[in-house]
Amino acid sequence: MLSHNIPNTLSLFRIIAAPFILLAGWFEMPILFFILFGMLLLSDVLDGIIARVLDQTSELGSRLDSYGDILTYLCTPIAVWWLWPDIVKEELYYIVAAIVIYILPAIFSLLKFGKLASYHTWITKISAVLMSAGVLVLLVFDDNLLFHSAIYFLVIAMIENIAITLIISKQKSNIHSIWHAWNERS
Structure with a gap:
């Protein structure tokens, strides 16, 4: 319910x-x-x-x-x-990279647990803020620096999410960081 x-x-x-x-x-x-x-x-x-x-x-x-x-x-x-098709053409590699970076941790979670992870780590939250701001700055001001920086930060979030999936033995939500996952593994 x-x-x-x-x-x-x-x-x-x-x-x-x-x-x-x-x-x-x-x-x-x-x-x-x-x-x-x-x-x-x-x-x-x-x-x-x-x-x-x-x-x-x-x-x-x-x-x-x-x-x-x-x-x-x-x-x-x-x-x-x-x-904004012109912006998408210019930023296509970064956009595809962001999509792949979002998908990879989901694939790991689906393969291991049969469902999507909902870790909501601190790094993931920070990367979401950076990505949102980066998208807005890109679309409004046609400036891609923050957007590109956010993509690189997403890589860190992806690595942490995959590592958490590998560390924990059963699916769990709201894990703040890899350190918390390591200490709470069961």
């Missing part, structure tokens, strides 16, 4: 709203894209903070948050491609 609380509702909002970014891209509505993208990012930040403050963290909440992230990460590049 779905636990109705504010963090889960925010994550569900992201799951439902992420595909609308595709519509904004398809119908060439960049303002709507930025509004939706901002709302998705804000709800992503708030769901975790509210869950911890209200002591409403749960396995379900962690999974909903991860599914919201995945949908956002899948829908955003497609919408950007439709809205």
Whole structure:
């Protein structure tokens, strides 16, 4: 049964709203894209903070948050491609690298545990902030430095997530770092 609380509702909002970014891209509505993208990012930040403050963290909440992230990460590049094809052409190698970097830890988790990981490590959270800011700076100011830097930081997050999957013996959510995974392994 779905636990109705504010963090889960925010994550569900992201799951439902992420595909609308595709519509904004398809119908060439960049303002709507930025509004939706901002709302998705804000709800992503708030769901975790509210869950911890209200002591409403749960396995379900962690999974909903991860599914919201995945949908956002899948829908955003497609919408950007439709809205800003020239930027996508220029940044194609970095965009493909980011997608591969996001997918590899998921593959490791699926192979080992049969489901997606929801670790939410500190490095992953930092990389999400850097990537979001990098995408915004790239699209608004046509400056790719932060976007490129975020990709390199994603590599660190990917390595940590894969290492955590290799270290732990059973799937677990909300692992703050590889150090925590090493100390909590069972």
